[in-house]
Amino acid sequence: MAVYTRLGAEEMAAIVEAFDVGALISAKGIAEGVSNSNWLIETQQAEASRRFILTVYESRTDITELPFFLDLLDHLAARGCPVPRTMHDRDGASHRLIDTPEGQKALALIEYLPGVSVSEPTVGQARAVGAALAQIHLASADFPMERANSLDLPAWQQLLGDCGHEGLASIDTGLAALVERELPTLASQWPSDLPRGVIHADLFTDNVLMLGDTVTGLIDFYFACTDMLAYDVAVTHSAWCFSNDGTRFDAALSNALIEGYESVRPLSAAERAALPVLARGAAVRFLSTRAYDWLNTPEDALVTPKDPMAFARRLEFYADPANHGIFGA
Numbered sequence: 001m002a003v004y005t006r007l008g009a010e011e012m013a014a015i016v017e018a019f020d021v022g023a024l025i026s027a028k029g030i031a032e033g034v035s036n037s038n039w040l041i042e043t044q045q046a047e048a049s050r051r052f053i054l055t056v057y058e059s060r061t062d063i064t065e066l067p068f069f070l071d072l073l074d075h076l077a078a079r080g081c082p083v084p085r086t087m088h089d090r091d092g093a094s095h096r097l098i099d100t101p102e103g104q105k106a107l108a109l110i111e112y113l114p115g116v117s118v119s120e121p122t123v124g125q126a127r128a129v130g131a132a133l134a135q136i137h138l139a140s141a142d143f144p145m146e147r148a149n150s151l152d153l154p155a156w157q158q159l160l161g162d163c164g165h166e167g168l169a170s171i172d173t174g175l176a177a178l179v180e181r182e183l184p185t186l187a188s189q190w191p192s193d194l195p196r197g198v199i200h201a202d203l204f205t206d207n208v209l210m211l212g213d214t215v216t217g218l219i220d221f222y223f224a225c226t227d228m229l230a231y232d233v234a235v236t237h238s239a240w241c242f243s244n245d246g247t248r249f250d251a252a253l254s255n256a257l258i259e260g261y262e263s264v265r266p267l268s269a270a271e272r273a274a275l276p277v278l279a280r281g282a283a284v285r286f287l288s289t290r291a292y293d294w295l296n297t298p299e300d301a302l303v304t305p306k307d308p309m310a311f312a313r314r315l316e317f318y319a320d321p322a323n324h325g326i327f328g329a
């Protein structure tokens with residue numbers, strides 16, 4: 001579940017009243033998600049009923065970074081990308097602060113977008129997601145803010161180092177050896193001269209809303225940052241082109257995702273050549289946070305940690321030279 005902050009009816013009505021979006025009709029906690037607290041809000045304004053997502057940011061989101069994330073949504077939405085707009089309050093602010101028993105927290109009211117997250121994507125959906133990813137890469141080219149990627153190669157090294165040889169071995173007997181082989185390879189081969197821009201950096205199926213083959217919403221931009229655009233393609237590839245547990249690669253989804261991306265933004269020869277190593281990096285990125293959470297989440301926590309081995313299997317796949325041709329010549 002993901003409603004960590006308790007808000008009474010009066011508090012909720014006062015929060016909504018600070019925005020010019022009509023009177024509060026209902027507020028329902030949203031079970032999906034792990035990082036922040038979310039509610040589906042319904043209001044009545046004149047004759048119209050309206051829907052929004054209220055997000056209260058919990059400790060994993062740094063409040064000082066909210067202007068980057070929220071201004072980015074408005075920037076992309078203004079350029080026709082399928083991302084939610086942020087509602088600005090009566091003073092024009094994109095987020096507000098509230099006092100809670102756990103201290104001061106920030107909140108934002110975001111446009112509700114229709115659609116559902118797919119669990120078993122089709123080829124048509126993979127193509128559409130590739131195209132939507134390229135669309136945000138192009139549309140953010142003139143976004144004026146920058147944010148460093150806080151989950152870059154040094155951060156993966158740190159997280160996996162914190163897990164320790166023993167910790168990794170307790171997850172799986174082969175995991176420490178895999179990590180000790182991959183980290184130096186990535187450090188020596190990680191590209192530094194590819195086109196950069198704003199990337200989503202976490203475009204998993206649960207962060208894409210779809211109706212049929214149409215992308216109706218790209219959400220959860222809270223890992224967005226400035227990095228190599230092709231790395232975002234690799235992240236999305238690792239998320240969309242395998243069975244959940246990482247045991248089965250789907251070549252048709254892979255081809256469709258890359259084709260969809262290139263229908264909007266063709267990859268350069270250098271970007272294409274770098275995709276195998278970028279995909280290995282993407283697999284290590286999710287392996288590192290999952291392994292860390294696996295070892296450090298208390299047993300009575302509200303969230304169940306995600307399986308690190310699902311990304312260890314992807315890593316083995318991407319590292320195998322027999323599979324480097326999946327991204328084309």
Ligand SMILES: Nc1ncnc2c1ncn2[C@@H]1O[C@H](COP(=O)(O)OP(=O)(O)O)[C@@H](O)[C@H]1O
Pocket residue numbers: 002030032033034035036037038053084110111112113114206207217219220222
């Ligand atoms: N703009 C939106 N429109 C519709 N549903 C949304 C929107 N934003 C979030 N949601 C819903 O809330 C859930 C959790 O949001 P998300 O941002 O992924 O949370 P977290 O950062 O905690 O993972 C999503 O799975 C989706 O069901």
Ligand SMILES: N[C@@H](CCOP(=O)(O)O)C(=O)O
Pocket residue numbers: 033034035202204206207220286289290306
């Ligand atoms: N996509 C990541 C986890 C990040 O969680 P999110 O709910 O904020 O997208 C993973 O699968 O490890």
